[in-house]
C-alpha cells in the first residue's frame with residue numbers, strides 16, 4: 001500500500017481522507033494548522049505544522065490539494081526530497097519558467113509530477129495535439145456566481161482570453177484550462193461565465209484538428225464544502241492513486 005503525504009487539508013483533502021482505501025494517508029500539512037489537526041484525526045495520520053518535518057516522513061507520494069501558491073512554494077522541495085508529486089492546482093504550471101524548473105527537479109530526482117484530469121474528461125486523447133497540432137482548443141466554463149464570490153442576476157462573461165492569463169485572475173477556478181493545454185501541447189483559449197441559473201460546474205471543451213473535431217460537455221456536481229471545486233476533481237485523484245501500481249495502463 002502506498003504512503004501518501006497530503007498537502008492541503010480543505011475540501012478535496014477531506015474527500016480523499018474519507019475514501020482512502022487503496023492508499024494510506026500518513027502525514028498531513030496545511031498552512032492553517034487546525035485544519036491539519038482535524039484531518040489527521042479523521043485519517044489517522046500525523047499532522048505537521050512544519051513543512052520540512054512533513055517532508056521528512058516516510059511517504060511515497062505527496063498529493064497537493066491546496067493552491068497554486070502552494071505548488072510554487074513547495075513543489076521543487078517535494079521532488080528534491082525524492083517524492084512523486086500529484087498537482088491538482090495545475091494552474092501553477094502555466095508559468096513556463098516555473099514549469100521548466102519543476103520538471104528539471106523531477107528529472108534530477110528521478111521522480112514524476114502527475115497532473116490528474118481533475119474536473120474534466122478527455123485529456124487522454126487530446127494529447128494527440130502533441131503529435132498533430134490542434135487548430136482550436138477552447139474551454140468554456142460556467143459556474144454559479146456564488147462559487148466565485150460574485151453577485152449577478154443574469155449570465156455574464158467574466159473572462160475571455162488565454163488560459164495563462166485567466167489562471168492569474170482566477171487561481172481557484174480554472175486550473176482545468178492549464179491542464180488541458182499541457183495535455184494538448186498548446187495553450188487553451190478560455191471563456192469563463194457565471195450564471196445564476198446553473199447548479200453545476202459546466203466545462204465545455206471544443207477542439208479541432210487534422211483528426212476532426214471534438215465537443216465535450218462536463219456537468220459537474222459541486223463538492224460539498226467548496227462549490228467552486230467539482231466533486232469529480234477529488235474522484236480523479238482517488239482514481240490516479242488506485243491505478244498508480246497497475247501494470248495495465250488504459251488510455252493514452
Ligand SMILES: NC(=O)C1=CN([C@@H]2O[C@H](COP(=O)(O)OP(=O)(O)OC[C@H]3O[C@@H](n4cnc5c(N)ncnc54)[C@H](O)[C@@H]3O)[C@@H](O)[C@H]2O)C=CC1
Pocket residue numbers: 007008009010011012013029030031032035065066067068069070073088089090117118119120171172173174175176179225226228229230233
Ligand atoms: N485541476 C482541477 O481540475 C481542479 C483543481 N482544483 C484546485 O485544487 C485545490 C484544492 O481544492 P479544494 O480542496 O476545493 O480547496 P480548499 O480551499 O477547500 O482547500 C485548500 C486547503 O489548502 C490549504 N492551503 C492553501 N494554500 C496553502 C499553502 N500555501 N500551504 C499549505 N496549505 C495551503 C488551505 O488552508 C485549505 O485548507 C485548489 O487550488 C483548487 O483550485 C479544484 C478543482 C478542480
Ligand SMILES: O=C([O-])CC(=O)C(=O)O
Pocket residue numbers: 118119171172173174175176177201220228229230231233
Ligand atoms: O472544479 C472545477 O470545476 C474546476 C476548478 O475549480 C479548477 O479547475 O480550478
